[in-house]
Amino acid sequence: MDPVIVAGAGPVGLALALALARSEVPVILLDESQGGDEPRPARTVVLRPDTAALLERLGCRAADAAEPWTGWRTLRRRQVVRQLALAPDGVHPGSGHPDGRGGRPADEETEAAPPSPLHLPQHELTRALRAALAAVPGEDLVRIVRGTRVDTLEQDARGVTVHTRGAQSTWWRGGYLIGCDGPRSTVRKLLGVRFPGRTAVERHAVAALRAELPWPGEAVLHRSPPWRAADAEVLARPLPRGVWRLDWLLPPGRDLVTPEALLARVRDTLAGWCGDPALPHELLDTGVHTVHHRLARRWRVGRVFLAGDAAHLVGALGTQGLDEGLRDVGNLSWKLSLAWHHGATEALLDSYQAERRGAVGARLRAADQALPLARAAGGWHAVRRSVLPGAVRAHDALLTDGHLGRGPLGEPPVHDRSPLTPAAAPEGSVAVDTEIGALAADVPVTAPDGSLTRLWARLGREPLVVLVAPGTGVWDRRHWLRAGLMPRLAAAIAALPVGAELLVAEEYPGAPAHTVLLVRPDGHLVAALAGVRPAELYACVDAALGGRAGRGAAEGPAVEAEATARR
Structure with missing residues (x-):
């Protein structure tokens, strides 16, 4: 069979190419870039244990990029709503030192926490993935074509043909094509697949800086900080090598965040936390992170699949889009490997969309339902709201856990309604602590x-x-x-x-x-x-495996008519 074509060489495309190559499936990786990755310390990723383990077994030493980082020791939350109840005039007792110069609040809560998932700059992860891909044995397994972009695709009963423009303007033939080419996916557009959802669900101003903050190795979420009435919350997360990432939740709207305004946020926040308006720090990177929620209508059209940001955009309340993209990789790679080596049923290939689209859709619905409650608990209008302390505590936990890569919004999915699940419990089934369809324990x-x-x-x-x-x-x-x-x-x-x-x-x-x-x-x-x-x-x-009795019919999976495929 012809190689599998992967369009897009971001972390998801690189990980998918690596997973296929490790299964001895030849891959053509179409990379729009020239292979260089611009260092952006403010653009970070959080990897939960299951996705970090996926990269580890693929030979990607993502943990090395986080050295000497070993995870957050504790989590600190500042219960601003409870403070507002004590001081309705807006003066926050415990918002700093007794003289009001900043620092830790008097009623700050500290919770013991297990070691956090990996948190590292995305360019370091990409670099580690490229290194792992370069180390794959076998000269013919992976071909990386740089500076090219898909502009045409055609498919038939036995494969996919794509045309690229750029450094190599030519045609490529593959057994399957996976579009990992980001939120503006050309592959998705060529298929005519709709990408509905919501724009700018949340916006954050972001800065990466090197400084000595009062909480080494700890993450801090500060709700409604008193020194900036326009910001609903400020989050600080430690990164490797003494670097911190700071996020400020921006008010609704599309107001431009100027460099001067962002620098003012940095100065005000450092002064509010440390009591020193001239705290020494090195600003490494800044930006504005806009969270969109979108879900592609279809993730498979014949022999073409979508994965990562080409298929979904998530991120509100700290949910991690890259985690979901890597779970796409884990789900799709073994199914494509089986199809390439042995043939696969339509049910097996269709199960990718059923399982992954269902899981991400449920995550989006959960985030959309929780977002108004969590923001109402400590957001821009907190002074005028009456919220029970227990609810406030739960909403803050949801926020902090999400940002730290923990909690229910980012847990591995349970494929309890998968087409690959036996229709009825087999005779002799026993109950264990893992639900059928859930991720098995790493024993x-x-x-x-x-x-x-x-x-x-x-x-x-x-x-x-x-x-x-x-x-x-x-x-x-x-x-x-x-x-x-x-x-x-x-x-x-x-x-x-x-x-x-x-x-x-x-x-x-x-x-x-x-x-x-x-x-x-x-x-x-x-x-x-x-x-x-x-x-x-x-x-x-x-x-x-989707019913191996139907394998013969899947040697060339049925492909819809061109008009249907381009809906």
């Missing part, structure tokens, strides 16, 4: 060669079958494949319609001994069975 596991690793590190290529067997730590690993249930389970795996990897875990949350877990290549749990049940295991694998 320690033993591989067939006796090596100790973690479950998430084995994801990506083929389904995983995990036997929960307490006490395996004392087994002689030279003989463990011949012990207990292992021979029967190994035989059941050998009879599956595709290859699967057998792993053993000493324990899994909520799972009784001898539970057999079936985990998709992207980490989502398909089934939990009591003991070795070959027929049920086969049926669950078949369902998770």
Whole structure:
């Protein structure tokens, strides 16, 4: 089959090309740039544990770019609404030192928090992805074409043909095309796919600076700071190497944020927090970040798919758009790999849109519902509102968790209504602490060669079958494949319609001994069975792959008529 064409070399396009290449699928990566990435310290990304683990197993050392960063130790929130109740005249007790010069508020709350997800400048992540892609073995696996942009696409029953302009004005042939070319996606426009949603849901003035703030290694959210009546909140997040990112939520509207106004925000905020109007600092970068909420109507048209910002825009209340783009990569890459190597059913390829569009759509709805409540709790009109302290606390938690890459708005999705989920619970199913369709827990596991690793590190290529067997730590690993249930389970795996990897875990949350877990290549749990049940295991694998009986019809997936494809 022809290579897979990936249009766009941002973090999502690079990660997708890397994931396909690691699965030995040849890739043509069309990069509009010349391969250089402009350093923008104020443009940062937050990676949750599941997306950071995806990059790690692809060979991208994203964590290295964050060194010596190890995560926020604590989280501090300033409950401005509660202060307003004490001082309705707008003077905020506890808004600074006793003499009002700034610093930590007297009624500030400190919450213990687990280590935060990775937070690093986007250009450093892009650089790490490019380095990992360059290190992929095999000269013919990845071809990067720089300075080119798609301007025409055509597709038929066996592949996609695209024309590019720029450094190489020519035609390219691929088995599939994935548009990772950003919010103004040319691929999406050529398909005629609509991109409805809301513009400027939130706007933030942003600055990256190097300074010594009073909270090393801590993030601070300050609601309604007293020194700037026009700003609803100010957020400070530490970055690696002594750098801080500051975000000011801007009032509604499209008023221009001048460089002078942004510099004034920096000075006022540093003075308000530190009590020193001339606090030494080095301003590294500034900008205005505008959050849009949009969702493409279709994510698959024949052999063409959309991913990342080409398919969705999210970001209000701190939800992370790049996290969702990387989850697109994890979901789509194994399905395309299976299609390229073995053929795939229409159900499997269609499941990408069903699962990922459904998950992002639910996230957008949740953010849209929470946004008015969270902003009313401490926003521009907080003085004139009466809000229960408990509600205020919950809304602040939602905001802070979102900005830190935690909380419900950014959790990995649960594909409980996926077309790949078995229609009914198979006979012998057992309940575990992971819901069917949710991301499996990253427990320690033993591989067939006796090596100790973690479950998430084995994801990506083929389904995983995990036997929960307490006490395996004392087994002689030279003989463990011949012990207990292992021979029967190994035989059941050998009879599956595709290859699967057998792993053993000493324990899994909520799972009784001898539970057999079936985990998709992207980490989502398909089934939990009591003991070795070959027929049920086969049926669950078949369902998770979209029904392998229909594979022959998918050697050339049905492509809609050109007029339909361009709707």
